[in-house]
Amino acid sequence: MAGIKALISLSFGGAIGLMFLMLGCTLPVSDSKYWPLFLLFFYVLSPIPYCISRRVVDDTDSASNACKELAIFLTTGIVISAFGLPIVFARAEVNLVDVLQQRVVLLAEESRQDVELLQQVNSELVCLQSSEVMLEGLVEELHAEAQHRAALTESLHAELRSKIVQLQDFQETNSGLTEQLKDLRRTHQEEVKELQQENKGSLSKLQKTAEQFEWLCQQQKYWMRCVKRFKDCLLEERQTLLHHVIMLEKKVGEQKNSHGGRPTQSLRPLEGAQRCDSITSLDADPMTNLGSQVEKSNMMYEELFKQAGSSISRYQKPP
DSSP states (O other): OHHHHHHHHHHHHHHHHHHHHHHHHHSTTOSOTTGGGGHHHHHHHTTHHHHHHHHHSOSSOTTHHHHHHHHHHHHHHHHHHHHHHHHHHHHHHHHHHHHHHHHHHHHHHHHHHHHHHHHHHHHHHHHHHHHHHHHHHHHHHHHHHHHHHHHHHHHHHHHHHHHHHHHHHHHHHHHHHHHHHHHHHHHHHHHHHHHHHHHHHHHHHHHHHHHHHHHHHHHHHHHHHHHHHHHHHHHHHHHHHHHHHHHHHHHHHHHHHHHOOSHHHHHHHHHHHHHHHHHHHHHHHHHHHHHHHHHHHHHHHHHHHHHHHSOOOSSOOOO
């Protein structure tokens, strides 16, 4: 009877426990409705240690008490765990509630910030709409300016092409002019060479003429010296002749005085005068010839000095 009562009471307690578990899962107290079902493991594990101890040892054995005590200890631990797990879950639910409240507060603040951000975004959208209208106007202006610039670029390209054509023409003319300049330079160099050769020839001729002029000067000096010597000789001869004439006249006068005749005196002075005239005429003729020759030589020398002193041009030939 006692075993039956214990079994009935145990079954009654298990039924009540299962009922409370079902109620904990079904009642809308918390969001985690499946957590109370973990207590079923404790209901299953609690009779296992006692059953094992009864199968392992007999009731008469002395060590049976220790095994039973260990089984009882394990069953009490399992039973206490079955009561402690809901307490832990309840405390965890409280913490979860606090955390959820804090999260709700944070979410509320975030929602407020989101609202403010939305207001800012709305204001920015309004500004963007107004700026979009302005941008459309600017885009139209830029498009018109781009078209204008495109037209300008086309005109500039056309001008550039024309300038390129002109530049090519100028280059061609420049090449032709350079060729002409080269030809002119060649001809000018040839003319310069010819003129240099002519100048060299004229200089050589001038040197020859200068040498001839010096030779002529030396000849003229020598000739003048000879003329002076000849003149001096003629003067000395004239003086000697005059002295002889005077001596002869004295002798004739003495003879006349000694003989006493006059006609001879008249003839002798006439002869002496004729002799003197002939001597003076002979002296005058060579002097005049010499003077004329000296004048001619002086004229020639003056002409040579003028030609030598004048500036020599390119086209003037040496004398």
